[in-house]
Amino acid sequence: MDFSFTDDQLQFRDAVRTLLDDRCPPAAVRSAWTNETGRIEGLWARLADMGVLGLMAPEERGGLGMGEVDLVLLLEEAGRAAVPDPLLEHTAVAIPTLSDAGVCADVVDAAVSGAVTVTVGLADAGPYVLGAEQADHLLLERHASLHLVDAAAATITPVSSVDDSRRLGRVEFALDDAQLVSDDPRARSLAFDRGALGAAAQCVGVAQQLLDVTVAYVAERHQFGRPVGANQAVKHHLANVALAIEFARPMVYEAAWCIATGAEHRSREVSVAKAMASDAVDLACRRALQCHGAIGYTIEYDLQLWLKRGWALAAAWGDSRRHRRRVAAALQLA
């Protein structure tokens, strides 16, 4: 039993944090709200250079040949920085799914190098596909099989998200235009678990960021001649957020390990992780807003970037109720 990360894994996380502090500050996220693509200029290429995009691709495809335990910390950082690109879809789901199936090697190569973006749409993950219009390829589900479709061959209808940097699309495609990736239900189930895990990791990152900025704010903001954070009602709100994160986070790490090792209860553990992470980020959003007061309710103030990302991610890849239902089914409670 060793529930810890290696120094290498932690250093990789620190390097990604440094990159995101530099390339993905709130002003950059804000620009993705209004620009053409909903993405951050130059960030994708930098993530490719660092090996993040291809982290899970085999070495012979130019990847790092690593797994979910290595990736989970990086996705937490992506949540913390509110990275708007479809990083989890591309890195945590599309590349390993295509690599496992041993198909579309050219797409994997281009995805690892950052030359293309591959996004994902699975039936259980929600009705919309993130970044569909901006992506080059789409990994989509039809009749429990997985298919790869060129974005140009699909019909994409844009849908507005509460988070304008999340460019959603409703996607239709003809099977004739698609290449079969896998008709093995286990591949579909694994792809879903990978996506739900990635979303859970991002939820924890968003929640931690909301907690950190709110702690800093309430220590600074004064009313009645003292910091508002000296009031017990405020303290307890934030202690509750810290508690929710403290117990969701190990489940996210444990679920990552379960996927990486093909553990018996993998899907159940992923669902525990996503349910707890969704609940944690939802609480963090609401308490962060309350503890900020009206300034948090403005569009100018950056808090809203994380609030909206948090709410979107809490529901993406299955909301907490849906994942609890999966846990209940795994435990044969119903």
Place this chain on the structure above:
Amino acid sequence: MDLTFSAGELAFRDEIRAWLASNLPTEAMASMDTPAGFEQHRAWERVLFDAGWSVPSWPRLFGGRECSLVEWLIFEEEYYASGAPGRVNTNGITLLGPTLFAFGTDEQHERFLPAMASGDEIWAQAWSEPDSGSDLASLSTTAVRDGDHFVVNGQKTWCSRGAWADWIFCIVRTDPGSERHAGLSYLLVPGDAAGLTRRPVGRLDGEPAFAELFFDDCRVHESNLLGGEGDGWSVAMATASSERGLNLRAPGRFLAAADRLAALQRRLAASGAADDELTDQVASAWMKAHAYRWQTYQVASRLQAGGTIGSEASFMKVFWSELDVELHATALRLLGGDGEVVDGPHGRDWMSGYLFALAGPIYAGTNEIQRNIIAERVLGLPRK
């Protein structure tokens, strides 16, 4: 990261599981919170001790088997999963024991640890006073030096099983002019000391398991001082961190309760009486027990790698105590009108468990105090 158990850990699990299967008491015991049940549970402690299971993580010298922290967590999982009796000497073994190891002299180790491990001496904690609950540092029981003795005067209260315990660990004020955290000392007092009067007080669950202690010129030898004179607060805080964190309430008991809750839900589902909303609540409570398990293994890994646990213990205290309430409250919701019935084997019915669980957010430092600690010491929010 490797979340599998080693061959040694698996063998350890098999060993304790097999031992419990063939050694569990066959007759139900009375509650350990009654005089008769207290003695029945003492006898069970002896059975555990003779087989080397009463204090598995302790040194062999004092009756343990020097198991690792992870093995101890495994022990707790197996212990509670088997339905074994509650541990009547928990306050000794998990609260005072670690404090003795850290602050006791060699003589104190030899004098107290073996008898604690065997259940020959069962301990109670006497910290709270009528006017000092959450604000423990305001306590006023005094212990004034007289040669090689301390003379104790004052009153303690809410002392669990304190009317029958063999020994009592107290915090007292040894510097009469002192205030707050200064001038306190940690004193070990025999239950039959002259000048100590003990009175049982009925608890919410009906058992006479609280005690009020009255010290009236009670003389205690200086060899019973644990840590330095005047160092009582820092010694006490070491006990408190055991109480809040890993030691007092390992995940095992909550995992066992979560499994019983899941079994209850399955029985109802099989008879067609399951309800979507309650099923969701059962899943939610089960998940939290599971999360407490993994959070604990994560903390254990950190401790085994040489890390420490300080104020973070407050996360665990709040979480396990509220989890316990949730598990029992959910079961009572499933039971509906049957929930108020308390005629099961003692302490195994959900209502009795609920009444006990409700004390969790109060003892070991109330959850309001724990949230203050999380906010101020973990998050760094301003005190004033």
